[in-house]
Amino acid sequence: MTSFFRKLALSCAIIPLAQCAVVPGHNSAAAQEAAAPAAATTTAIKPALWAVKDDDTTVYLFGTVHVLKPGLSWFDGAVKDAFDKSDELKLELVLPEDQNEVAKETMALALDQSGTALSSRLDPAALAAYQAAMAGLGLPPASFDGFKPWFAGITLSVLPLTKMGYNPEEGAEKQLSNAAKAAAKPISGFETLSEQLGFFDALPMSSQIAFLNVMVKDLDKLGPQLDTMVGQWGAGDPAALAETMNEGLAETPDVAKTLLWDRNARWAEHIEARMAQPGTVFVAVGAGHLAGAKSVQDYLKERGLKVTRIQ
Template identity: 50%
Template sequence: MKMLPMLFRSLGAALLLTGGVAQGRPAGPATPALWSVSDDDTTIYLFGTVHVMKPGIDWFAGDVKRAFDRSDELVLEIIEPDDPGAMGATMGTMALPKDGVKLSDRLTPEARAKYQAAMTANGLPWQTFDMFNPWMSGMALSVAPLAKLGYQNDLGSEKILRTAAQSAGKKIDALETVDQQIGFFAQLPMEQQIQFLNATVDGLPDMEKEFGDLLRYWQAGQPDRLAKSMNESLEATPELAQVLLTGRNANWAKWIKARLEQPGVVFIAVGAGHLAGKGSVQEQLHAIGLRTERLKKVRP
């Protein structure tokens, strides 16, 4: 599933990333897309993030940096706890099955063999993960290969933005809690969890190309191409799309509408897939009577 690795970083799966250093030339400057929604006394910027990145991508500059500097407040999907162990403990507790069935026993023989081989190839002990529900392994398999490819979670947009906001003394808020985000997966019906895990395993051979394409579209400020790359897999699983994408986007649009009632300048940074394609935050805002503008130039 092409879109899912972007969401998993927000849900804490990137705790599994080891942060290896990428080799080769720097990836170069970036001009990611930026939008705003505003009224007479409030401006809210909408910025799509990439949760893991390689060294050398210069994105926190230009219009993005100017919009951030103008803002009084940074709003992220979640505020991750300072102690990574707290996130891991929450995930582990919520991933325990209530029926006591081992993960491997939920899979067909063919799917089980492919899953166990994939876990072993990526240094993940499938025997340990057998105590958890399928979504946990799906999350782990969605990010573990990225570390081998040189992607680092410490270079992700949220890390950079949060550090900058803290240094500048800006207020930092979140649209969701850690428990809520993990709960989106923990509460999926078992059939959907298995479907998600199997699709993740099947997509591993294409991960390097697909994530590389996604990052290039983001750098170039091409949200339409990014949306097609990230979200097309969810069209075949509308129930999953509703839980992980469109339902959350609708909730965030309501939050933004309510926030417009307070004066100020807010910089909202959420996974880039939420700001592109069908059911995006922008579409959800339009549905409740608010217009967003793609920004070409942000004044200091």
């Protein structure tokens, strides 16, 4: 279960939500002040890029990281050229512009309506570790008693990254969305916010609790783990990224099926249908969906479509 975060970090675009979600007792301004300063230098990287083409349609496939540190130059060269040629941008999801709506949709699923306190779901040792982790991040554990374990786990997965300088404003989706808006390109999503939240909410309670316990146990490892994955992403090495993400995958098959494989298959079906219409589409989804076995590319190939790597 220790690789849970690795699969999670690059598989759902809602991960940055925990930084801006309405978290009782949390001072978001203080969290921002604790973040690392902006990078003074720029590092050029080359994430992987693929294309699916026929006579009148091109769909580019670009793997993203949802939170990044400043100072990484990736939106240039082949990626920028493909984006500029595209008529539209397709993301995992497009968040509502209204932050109140984001909070409303999130809280509708994150709040535990059963009346069971989160603290009562944890055994004594796990509870003590959880309370210490929350306190270390400046979060009052008692204020999370009304929430489901998955929401507390997501919150724990993001806040340490914020303090290390990771920022959703620097994430690939944000940069691509800003560029699409500036160029008046339509933006749409494969999924809605409620659907992505629902993937977590539908996990068995045992998996939610295990997720939360892993977040607590590996709190000091989250940043280095994401650093490794960002390095593999920037090097354009999906094989290494897949190996990192697939470590321990057999231990969490329900999570892998829900957050990765089933979604990859649905997106491949959508892309196949889109190939019937002329035009050029830039598809940008979490890099984990474009790496390893049962990736989006694998499902596209099963449907008889040729996927060509162009960077």
